[in-house]
Amino acid sequence: MKVVVDMNKCQDHGQCVFSAPDVFQLDDTGRLAYVSDPDDALRDEVEEAADVCPLQAIRIEA
Amino acid sequence: MAETGHGVPRSPGRVVVAGASMGGLRAAEQLRAAGWTGTITVIGDEPHMPYNRPPLSKDVLAGTASFESLAFTPRASAADVEWRLGTTVASARLDERVVGLDDGTELAFDGLVVATGMRPRRLRCDGPSGPGSGRHTVRTLADARGLRDELTRPGVRVVVIGAGFIGCEVAATAKGLGVGEVTVVDPEPLPMLRPLGELLARSLHRRHEERGVRFALGVGVAGLEGEDRVTGVVLTDGTVLPADVVVESVGSVANTEWLDGNGLDLSDGVLTDEQLRVGGHPNVVAVGDVARFPNARYDGVPRRVEHWSIPTDTAKHAAKSLVAHLVGSVAQPAPFAPLPTFWSDQHEFRLQSFGAPALGIADVRVLDGDPEGDVLVGYHCDDRLVGVVALGGPAATTGAARYRAQLLAQPALIS
Ligand SMILES: Cc1cc2nc3c(=O)[nH]c(=O)nc-3n(C[C@H](O)[C@H](O)[C@H](O)COP(=O)(O)OP(=O)(O)OC[C@H]3O[C@@H](n4cnc5c(N)ncnc54)[C@H](O)[C@@H]3O)c2cc1C
Numbered sequence: 001m002k003v004v005v006d007m008n009k010c011q012d013h014g015q016c017v018f019s020a021p022d023v024f025q026l027d028d029t030g031r032l033a034y035v036s037d038p039d040d041a042l043r044d045e046v047e048e049a050a051d052v053c054p055l056q057a058i059r060i061e062a
Numbered sequence: 063m064a065e066t067g068h069g070v071p072r073s074p075g076r077v078v079v080a081g082a083s084m085g086g087l088r089a090a091e092q093l094r095a096a097g098w099t100g101t102i103t104v105i106g107d108e109p110h111m112p113y114n115r116p117p118l119s120k121d122v123l124a125g126t127a128s129f130e131s132l133a134f135t136p137r138a139s140a141a142d143v144e145w146r147l148g149t150t151v152a153s154a155r156l157d158e159r160v161v162g163l164d165d166g167t168e169l170a171f172d173g174l175v176v177a178t179g180m181r182p183r184r185l186r187c188d189g190p191s192g193p194g195s196g197r198h199t200v201r202t203l204a205d206a207r208g209l210r211d212e213l214t215r216p217g218v219r220v221v222v223i224g225a226g227f228i229g230c231e232v233a234a235t236a237k238g239l240g241v242g243e244v245t246v247v248d249p250e251p252l253p254m255l256r257p258l259g260e261l262l263a264r265s266l267h268r269r270h271e272e273r274g275v276r277f278a279l280g281v282g283v284a285g286l287e288g289e290d291r292v293t294g295v296v297l298t299d300g301t302v303l304p305a306d307v308v309v310e311s312v313g314s315v316a317n318t319e320w321l322d323g324n325g326l327d328l329s330d331g332v333l334t335d336e337q338l339r340v341g342g343h344p345n346v347v348a349v350g351d352v353a354r355f356p357n358a359r360y361d362g363v364p365r366r367v368e369h370w371s372i373p374t375d376t377a378k379h380a381a382k383s384l385v386a387h388l389v390g391s392v393a394q395p396a397p398f399a400p401l402p403t404f405w406s407d408q409h410e411f412r413l414q415s416f417g418a419p420a421l422g423i424a425d426v427r428v429l430d431g432d433p434e435g436d437v438l439v440g441y442h443c444d445d446r447l448v449g450v451v452a453l454g455g456p457a458a459t460t461g462a463a464r465y466r467a468q469l470l471a472q473p474a475l476i477s
Contacts, residue, residue, distance in 0.1 A: 009131070012456060013405065013414075014463055030456040047137060051088065051374050054405065056114055056134060 001040050002061040005032065009057035016049035016058060024049055075100045077384070078161055078169055080151040080320070081177030082106020084114070084370075085350025087134055088377035089175045094139040095378075096385040100172070102143045105163065107150040110203060112136075116370055118206040119231040120407050124238055125210060129203055151178070156324045156343050173384045176321070176332050176340060176348040177377075180314035180368065185223060189286025196292040198309045200228055212307045219243040221295045221305040223283055225253035227406045229311035230266065233275045234408040245276040245303055247283060247295065258413075259423040259441070262453055265433040266408075273409050278303065314368065316352050330354055331366040336397035338380035344387040347380035349373055358399035360418055360448070361475045367402050375400040401470055412452075414459045417441070417469040419449030430461050438462055446472065 003023065010032050016024040023038045023046055038046060043060075050058040077093055079086045082104045090102050106112075113132040121127035136143070146163075153162035160168045182199035191197060198209045212218060213236050220236050222229045225248035236244045246253065252263035253270065267277065278297060287294035287302065295303045316331040326341040327333035331354040333341065338355055340346040348355070350373040354364045379398045386393060404415040422441025429450070430438040436454030438461040440447050450469065452462035 011407075012459075014459070015403070017463075018466065026460065030460050051091075052371065054114075054116060054370060056132075059135065 001038055001043055001046065003034060003036050003038060003046060004059045004061060005034055006055075006057040006059070007032070009055040010053075011055055013054050015052040015054065019049040019052055020045035075172035075388070076170065077102050077173040077175065077388075078171040079104040079175040079177055080154075080161065081175075081179055081317075081350070081352070082108065082145065082147060083112050083177070083179055083350070083373075084134065085177035085179060085352075085373035085377060086175070087112040087136060087140070088374050089177055089349050089381060090143045091137045091140045092377045092381035093175075093385060094137075096381040098173075098381070098385045098388065100388075102140075103146060103169065104143055105146045105149050105151050105161075105169075107148065107164075108202065109148045111145065111147070113203065115201070118203070119200050119228050120235060122203075122206045123200070123210050123213065123232065123235045125214075129207070132203070151320045154321055154324060156321075156326075156341070156346055159345070161320075172345060173388050174343075174346045175380065175384070176318075176346065176352060177350050177373075178317035178320070179351045180316055182310060183313040183315050185283060185286075185310050185312060187283060187285045190288045190290055190292050195290065196288070196305070196307050197286070198307065200232060200309065200311065201314075209307070209309065213239050213241055215306075217242070218306045219304050220245070220307045220309065221303050222246045222309045222311060223295070224248060224311035224313070225250065225277070225279070226257075226311060226313070227254065229309070230254060230270065230408050231406060232309050232311060233270065234273070237274055238409070243276070243304075244274070245278055245305075246270070247278045247281065247297065247303070249280065249282045251280045253277070253279075256423075257420055258451060259419070259426045259439075261426050261428070261433060262413075262437075262439055262451060265437065265453060266413075269409065269411060314351070316366070318352065327354075333364055337383040337395065338376055338398055339383060345384065347384045349376040349380050353380075355398060357402075357418075358397035358474055359401065359472070360421060369402050369404040371403040372400065399474070401466070411454055412456075412459055414462045415449065415451045416462060416466045417447075417449030419451050421475075422448040429465070431458060436461075438465075440465070443475065446475075448472070448475075 150164040255263040282298040285296045318328045332348045334355045338347045354366045406413040419441040422443045425442040429440045436458035441449035450465040452458035
C-alpha cells in the first residue's frame with residue numbers, strides 16, 4: 001500500500017494519528033510525519049485516517 | 063443469496079441512500095465495509111459529487127482553495143455505487159419500502175439511509191430577498207462562490223447575523239480578505255456563548271475585536287432596509303448598521319419534509335434509537351447532521367450533532383446495524399457512543415474540541431495556558447471531565463489531543 005499526504009493541504013489537525021498511530025505521527029514541533037509504504041495489514045486503519053482528515057489530504061494508492 | 067461471477071454471495075436487493083454529501087458517501091462506503099454486496103443507490107439534489115463543507119467558510123471564501131480541491135475521493139470499494147445527482151427525494155412510504163423522486167419515478171428499497179442533512183435557517187423579517195439582494199447563507203459551493211464574489215468588491219460593508227461558529231468564521235475570513243467594515247450581530251452577550259461558555263466566549267470576542275471585527279451583541283434584528291438590494295440592518299434597539307452584504311448564520315433546519323406522513327418524530331432532525339434506526343424501522347437508519355441520536359457515552363438524551371466527525375462515525379455504526387438486519391444476523395452492535403470532535407479556524411487561531419463541552423458549561427476550568435494566549439479548557443459535570451476545548455495555536459491543539467484518550471476512557475454518564 002502506498003500513502004501520499006498532500007503537505008500543501010495538511011494543517012496538522014492530527015486526526016489521522018488517532019486512527020492510524022503506526023503510520024501517522026506528529027513530531028515535536030506538531031508537524032506531521034508518516035510512513036509512505038505501510039504494511040497492507042494496516043489498510044483499514046489507513047482508510048479511516050484518510051476519512052477523518054479534515055483537509056482530505058491523505059491519498060491511498062493501490 | 064444469489065452468486066456473483068466470483069463465487070462471492072451477493073446480497074439481494076437495494077439500499078437507497080438519500081443525500082449525497084459527506085454522510086451519504088460515508089454510508090455507501092461503510093455499507094460495503096459492513097459486507098453489503100447488493101445495489102447501493104445514492105440520490106442527491108446537488109449537481110456535485112460529495113464535497114467537503116468546512117473550507118466553504120474558510121479557504122474557499124478566502125480564495126485559497128479551489129472548488130475542485132473540495133471533492134471527496136470515494137474509497138475504491140465504493141466504485142460500483144450508483145449516483146443519481148441533481149435528483150431530489152420527494153417522498154417516502156417506509157412501510158411499502160419505496161421512495162418517490164422529483165422526476166416522478168418510484169424506487170423500491172430493502173434498506174434506506176437518511177442522509178439529507180441541513181439547510182440554513184433564514185431570517186424572518188421584511189426587506190429585500192432573493193438572488194442579487196445582497197443576502198447570503200453559507201452551506202453549499204454555490205453559496206460560497208456567490209458570497210466570495212461580493213466580499214471582494216472594494217469598500218463593501220458586511221453584517222453577519224449570528225455569532226455562532228459559521229458566523230465567526232465568515233467574519234474572520236472577510237477581515238482576512240481586507241473588508242473594512244465587518245459587524246457581527248447576536249442577541250447573546252458574547253459570541254459562541256452557548257456552546258463554549260463564558261470564559262472562551264470572552265477570549266474569542268477579544269481576539270476578533272483585536273483583528274478589527276465589530277460586534278453588536280445583546281441585540282436582535284428588527285428588519286432589513288433597502289429596495290431591491292439590502293442597504294442596512296435595523297436592530298431591535300433602533301440602530302441601523304449600513305450594509306451592502308448580509309450573511310445570515312442563524313442556525314439550520316433539517317431536510318426531513320420528504321419523510322412526512324410516516325409517523326416519525328421529525329421535530330428536530332430524525333429521531334433514532336441507539337443503533338441509529340429510525341422510528342421502529344430496522345431497515346431505515348439515519349446518518350450525519352440530520353440524525354438525532356442518543357449517545358451512550360453521555361446521558362442518553364437524543365441530540366443532533368453538527369460536527370464534521372459525525373457523518374463518518376454515524377455512517378460506520380448505521381451501516382453495521384442496517385446490514386446486520388438485512389442479512390438476518392442476530393448480532394447487535396454495541397450502542398452508538400461516539401466522542402464528538404469539532405474544530406473551527408478563525409483568523410490565525412484554531413478552536414479544537416473533544417467530548418461534549420455543552421454538558422459541562424457550568425463548571426469550566428483552565429487546564430493549561432491562559433485565555434490571553436494559547437489556552438486549554440476543561441468542562442466538567444459532577445466533577446467529571448466531559449469535554450476539552452483548546453483555543454490558540456498548534457501548541458493548544460496538541461494539548462487538547464492529550465486529553466482525548468482520557469475522555470474516551472470515561473465511563474458513561476448514566477448506564
Ligand atoms: C460552511 C460550513 C463550515 C463548517 N465547518 C466545520 C468545521 O470547521 N468543523 C466541523 O466540525 N464541522 C464543520 N461543519 C459541519 C460539517 O460540514 C457538517 O457536519 C457535515 O457537512 C454534515 O454532513 P451531512 O452529509 O450529514 O449533511 P449535508 O452536508 O447537509 O448533506 C446533505 C445533502 O443532502 C442533500 N439533500 C437534502 N435533502 C435532499 C432530498 N430530499 N433529496 C436529495 N438530496 C437531498 C443536500 O443538498 C446535501 O447535499 C461546517 C459546515 C458548513 C456548512
